[in-house]
Amino acid sequence: MSLRQSEDTHVQLVARIPETTGKPMAEWFQALEAGPSLLRTEERVDWLRTEHDISHAYAQAIVHEHVKQKAARSFD
Numbered sequence: 001m002s003l004r005q006s007e008d009t010h011v012q013l014v015a016r017i018p019e020t021t022g023k024p025m026a027e028w029f030q031a032l033e034a035g036p037s038l039l040r041t042e043e044r045v046d047w048l049r050t051e052h053d054i055s056h057a058y059a060q061a062i063v064h065e066h067v068k069q070k071a072a073r074s075f076d
Helices: 007-021 025-034 041-052 056-074
Strands: none
Touching: 007 025, 007 056, 025 041, 025 056, 041 056
16 A cells, blocks of 8 residues: 555554544554454545544545555564
8 A cells, every 4th residue: 555645654543543633553453453444545544534523634544554564463
């Protein structure tokens, strides 16, 4: 999955998500896993945006970080 912003911007967005949204990343990951079985990144981003009323940038950062962490766990 490619990012539309730099990795530095992604890191900054992820750092601000808990304060901005009121939920820690773990809760966002749980929401993604409990939500509909969407395969495409943009579908997952759109679902977060509409279901949880967050901006596109934050939704995209959450989905990207979720994919990164799942991939890292699969190599452990």
